[in-house]
Amino acid sequence: MKLVVLGLSLSSSWGNGHATTYRALLSAFAERGHDILFLERDVPWYAGQRDLAAPDFCRLAFYDDLAALEDWRGEIAAADAVIVGSYVPDGIAVGQWVQRHARGVTAFYDIDTPVTLAALREGTCAYLSPELIAGYDLYCSFTGGPTLDLLEERYGSAMARALYCSVDTRAYRPMEVPRQWDLSYLGTYSADRQPTLEKLLIEPARLMPDKRFVVAGPQYPDDIDWPANVERIEHLPPADHPAFYSASRYTLNVTRADMIAAGWSPSVRLFEAAACGTTIISDVWPGLSDLLAPNREIIFADKTEQMLVFLHEDKRAIGAAARDRILAAHGADARAAELEQMIGEAALVRQRLVAAE
Known part of the structure; x- marks a missing residue:
């Protein structure tokens, strides 16, 4: 063709x-x-x-x-x-x-x-x-x-x-790199995603100064009050994504409002992170549970308090199960x-x- x-x-x-x-x-x-x-x-x-x-x-x-x-x-x-x-x-x-x-x-x-x-x-x-x-x-x-x-x-x-x-499952795979962050987020700034990022990453960072966080992506306004334990990366080339996810104990998936309303709208970042075997914590929307099974292949959260609990737990098996699902159906x-x-x-x-x- x-x-x-x-x-x-x-x-x-x-x-x-x-x-x-x-x-x-x-x-x-x-x-x-x-x-x-x-x-x-x-x-x-x-x-x-x-x-x-x-x-x-x-x-x-x-x-x-x-x-x-x-x-x-x-x-x-x-x-x-x-x-x-x-x-x-x-x-x-x-x-x-x-x-x-x-x-x-x-x-x-x-x-x-x-x-x-x-x-x-x-x-x-x-x-x-x-x-x-x-x-x-x-x-x-x-x-x-x-x-x-x-x-x-x-x-x-x-x-x-x-x-x-x-996702290219040959490029996106678990990497043997040191763990640098307890929770990561990769995404360009979006005004309608920012409240969720505040609730599920920035506020937990303020409340857990012993944990390490990172937000990678461009166009974030200068007036955001980043806690001292949140590292910022302005642009992360795709070649560096697998190492980024592999260095994260958890990674956050945050969805735009229009896509939450429509449902059934997985982002490429969701599949990339899962292919790397990183445990994903995501906001909730219709259709997501059809792609990754809740509490077995992905974790759902909508409150700061939930994040405080998850970040004290070891959920690596969920990340491994998500990778298996991606390899089978979403490569x-x-x-x-x-x-x-x-x-x-x-x-x-x-x-x-x-x-x-």
Whole structure:
């Protein structure tokens, strides 16, 4: 299969979870024998922070603006499938251009489905419109559950399927490193996540000065009052994630409000941490228990007092069980096979529609 992907970024993981998702998925997809071209908008904030400028599993090319996509029109037309990702700059215009020129399956890969749907309701989505949803042959969603029915019934998607994020289990694995922290958190600052981070990490740090904490990720405001036992790491490249998780006794998973409301929206960080065998403490939302079993493969918490108890206990067996679950069902190999099947199904539907015309 020849696949073209127009995504937010493959080259830079700075301030986004898209790059690591694409890297794991497309690397596994290439191993299944497929040819991949990734087209990335050349923007200064990623150009200065590239940590994968020359991937070995696909061709990576940059374009300056919508007009520059004309240079790739032949590749788009010849592809068996073309995927446009969420948050692509000028994504509506890019999607319209792809739907005009692609001859194979067209798909939208939404790595931010609840955020997308909220923006669509408010009429503020810059990368997707209701008309585009109906025009794509396939809608691959980071969110499963009832959201898939909503996409088909309200927005006219021809085929909405859950394509959760995945993890490269060869890269994300337990590392033999010294334990540095009792509790870690890896994530870009988000205003709607910050109250949970305060409750489940910052306040426990204040109350447990003998424990060690770390928060890794960019864009945190300067006015946050970090306790002295909370280490800050501004940016942690993906290559350093396995060692980071392996150096953590527990790691925290905090979910954005829109994704909690939608449910069935696991983040890539959740799968990465689990693949490293680190015991995860997470906020609670619908569908999470379908992915990792509570108290056996993951721990749920919503109060500071719970954290004070957990941080005095040894729950390593839960982290080991979560890793087993990820290896069995949520690795990049499994996700690439799912994408291949979805594209095949969409191609059959497309062929039937063309024949009917």
